Amino acid sequence: MSVIVRPATLADLPEVFRFIHALAEYEKAPHEVILSIDDLKQSFFCENPQVHCLLSEESSVVTGIAIWHLNYSTWLGKHGLYLEDLFVDPKYRGAGHGKALLVRLAQICVEQGYPRYQWWVLDWNEPAIDFYKSFGAVAMNEWTVFRLSGDPLKKLAGEGF
Numbered sequence: 001m002s003v004i005v006r007p008a009t010l011a012d013l014p015e016v017f018r019f020i021h022a023l024a025e026y027e028k029a030p031h032e033v034i035l036s037i038d039d040l041k042q043s044f045f046c047e048n049p050q051v052h053c054l055l056s057e058e059s060s061v062v063t064g065i066a067i068w069h070l071n072y073s074t075w076l077g078k079h080g081l082y083l084e085d086l087f088v089d090p091k092y093r094g095a096g097h098g099k100a101l102l103v104r105l106a107q108i109c110v111e112q113g114y115p116r117y118q119w120w121v122l123d124w125n126e127p128a129i130d131f132y133k134s135f136g137a138v139a140m141n142e143w144t145v146f147r148l149s150g151d152p153l154k155k156l157a158g159e160g161f
Contacts, residue, residue: 006057007052007055016040019064019089020035054101063089081112081114
């Protein structure tokens with residue numbers, strides 16, 4: 001069987017939603033997923049979408065998702081591609097589905113002139129780390145990710161100038 005990679009459609013949103021929940025389970029954070037299918041519709045199918053979703057499939061069965069958006073490098077003065085989520089159904093891992101999604105995203109980078117293709121991976125996810133390294137991806141270990149959300153975000157927003 002061959003893997004097909006294609007953009008998600010409106011009809012695919014329930015499957016995308018299911019895959020997002022499966023990813024959250026895998027990452028041990030199912031309680032953090034609060035989005036709805038309508039949120040996905042607004043994100044992927046609004047007038048000017050800033051977030052995109054690719055699907056892998058085999059025999060018309062969705063096997064994986066890749067959700068991505070643009071980022072920007074001031075040092076390069078160019079956009080890059082940021083992979084927000086990559087998840088392949090465990091039944092299809094090792095059969096080229098994840099690679100097919102990564103290849104298509106690399107092609108988008110080259111086609112659009114994006115010099116960087118970046119993503120995060122949990123430090124305990126050795127299978128994913130090994131998978132990414134097999135393609136020549138390099139861990140950016142000198143960088144630390146920061147996040148501001150919830151009450152601390154609201155508090156900072158209320159500080160004023």
